Amino acid sequence: MDASPVLELRSISKHYPGHRAVNDVSLKIQRGEFFSLLGPSGCGKTTTLRMVAGFEEPSTGEIRLNGGNIHHLKPYERNVSTVFQNYALFPHLTVQQNVEFGLRRRSENDIARRVREVLELVQLAGKESRLPSAISGGERQRVALARSLVLAPEVLLLDEPLSALDPNLRKQVRAELKDIQRRVGITFLFVTHDQEEALSMSDRLGVMSGGELQQVGTPQDVYLRPRTRFVASFLGAVNWINGSGVRPEATRISKQSPTGFVSRTATVVQTTFLGNCVHVEARCQTGETVVAEVSRLGEPFAPGDPVHVWWQPADELTFE
């Protein structure tokens, strides 16, 4: 697994006067991997991305691309490319000219063919002569992607590229983006604050908070075995009972007393119908409030019902 990572961060930090944006982050990303940096705004994930792109210089630490330190390289000398949050398409250039921009700067040949191929890949054939102002948000996002992909960068850096899209489109674009990444085989470093995005698209992800990398692992790892309470609650809802956590979907609720499980007696406070499932909120006798996600086809609950709340010991989240 550790055989020659394409990108390696060696304890990089970024300090601004009176503020540590990134603190001692170390990370190895393998070739062809879809890696996400996940965290709330201000956690340092975008600063980390910008240091890889070369827009910011690390205060300490080393960034290695293909084993070589890229500390001294300007953004235009690094073989990485960024898809910006607002896409940063050149408004005075057509789709075709935007996608050509990087190839022309590098005086590469076969420009026409490569642009045509990448525009087909992102399904923008036929829009070549449009200006960015004359295409939809989703199309702009794909132009930004094509503009970077066409350069075949060692690592493609994506800074919350889906956050400007409307929610309906976002899910569809997630699948498309993952599909494109699989087809071109380029390493993606994807920054997002949306845990669903990170879980659904990544091969591995790193959760950041307060400038520090909290945990790195596969989506299953970090969701099912979070190392800290922060990671647990950032990746999804958690019921905190007696110092351990249980996810709502692993929390069961019934009127009969279960046997062989960890269980509490409780009273239903309210139920929320969410369409595909029902959230039942109950207050335990011991004082904690828990939410159980139950099927709408199962036993019905009403506020005031005396119930038992229970879960399997294996579903408990434990922390160091």
Next chain:
Amino acid sequence: MNRLRAWFLAPSWTVTIVLFLAPLLIVLAYSLLTRGVYGGITQPWTIESYQRLGDFLYLAILWRSFWIAGASTILCLVLGFPLALFISRSDKRKNLYLSLVILPFWTSFLVRTYAWMFLLRDTGLINTILQRLGIIHDPLPLLYNDGAVILGLVYSFLPFSVLPLYATLERLDRNLLEAAADLGAKPWATLTRVVLPLCAPGIRAGSILVFIPCLGAYLTPDLLGGGKTVMIGNLIQNQFTTARDWPFGSAVSLALMTLVMVLLLGLSRRDEEGLL
């Protein structure tokens, strides 16, 4: 509602008609009359003044005005662009620098032009210092030539190019510069391929704001050109003063105005075709 709007618009309409349109019509009438012996105008109506506009002498003055105004405009843009770029990038001192750009407007234009004469003349500050230092023997001919006029015009109108350039640079999305670098553009390519094209509206506005007043300038060529460098402005001024030919002066004024308006229309049409 409409009546209220009419009342609010009345003052500006009055000013426009009384102080702008009416004088313009008077100038038009003058240009079509005959010159009086001691200035002023008399009957009969004639288009003789307009016929004289085609004389080689006047076309030469027009040409000279154009190239001096053109050279001044280009210099203002070339000098103004780096300054505007610098100001748009200085986060904290932005307002200080902008006030410094506007500072010369706080003193009289005439005084500032005289100050240049004091600097440039044969016994002026520059020549005196250079002579004292033994760098030159005879004074350099710094004053009373085209160069002095262009210097004076550039000095006077530089803020008019800096401010619109600053306005467009300030609005420029910095992500675009990062995107250009990210895609492999070296700083020079970023400047020519991204910054300059996106600054086109500011460059256009700056050019217009500098070129038009330069074309009609008369004080600067009069004082710094020493009467040797005659521009259209001086020609018009002379017709109303020493030459006592009001009809011809009026005809030249109207011809200049028409020319400028045709140029502006051409530019505004290109503006509509353009992006912004």
